[in-house]
Amino acid sequence: MTVALDKPRSPRRPAARRSNFEMISWLFMRISGVALVVLVLGHLFIMNIVDGGVHRIDFAFVAGRWASPFWQIWDLSMLWLAEIHGGNGLRTVINDYARKDSTRFWLKIMLYVSMVVILLLGTYVIFTFDPNISAN
Numbered sequence: 001m002t003v004a005l006d007k008p009r010s011p012r013r014p015a016a017r018r019s020n021f022e023m024i025s026w027l028f029m030r031i032s033g034v035a036l037v038v039l040v041l042g043h044l045f046i047m048n049i050v051d052g053g054v055h056r057i058d059f060a061f062v063a064g065r066w067a068s069p070f071w072q073i074w075d076l077s078m079l080w081l082a083e084i085h086g087g088n089g090l091r092t093v094i095n096d097y098a099r100k101d102s103t104r105f106w107l108k109i110m111l112y113v114s115m116v117v118i119l120l121l122g123t124y125v126i127f128t129f130d131p132n133i134s135a136n
């Protein structure tokens with residue numbers, strides 16, 4: 001005797017078009033979120049609370065911090081993780097709320113362009129910061 005199962009009623013996409021992108025992006029939001037707790041709360045604590053907080057931040061303070069590869073890597077990780085985490089989060093918000101295809105398309109183009117500009121600019125500043133720059 002053979003037992004035949006009905007085909008599933010929900011439409012299936014062809015296998016070739018399936019990708020793990022949304023699953024990887026879901027996982028990335030959780031992992032980057034955990035890293036951001038440490039990076040962002042550490043940053044807030046150091047910049048705003050300990051040792052005089054925000055009042056001691058000036059050019060010399062920034063120059064002193066970025067002389068150390070540790071803080072360069074801290075700030076670089078925070079920049080990339082927050083930008084990609086925030087950008088990917090906004091991608092979800094746009095997908096959820098934009099009603100027209102064209103609105104969704106252009107909002108996402110603006111988002112991706114702003115992400116690339118901020119990532120490149122921020123990375124450039126961290127690595128090319130010159131503590132001996134003259135005022136004139």
Ligand code: HEM
Pocket residue numbers: 029030032033034036037040082083085086087088089090092093
């Ligand atoms: C402090 C550490 C953070 C943790 C633990 C965290 C965690 C998360 C998680 C787990 C999600 C996914 C929620 C979901 O899929 O429903 C999420 C979404 C999001 N996160 Fe964060 N996040 C943090 C920091 C940030 C920062 C610094 C930004 C901005 C740069 C940001 C912007 C967003 C946005 C825009 C979304 C999408 C919201 C939505 O889907 O409604 N998050 N966050």
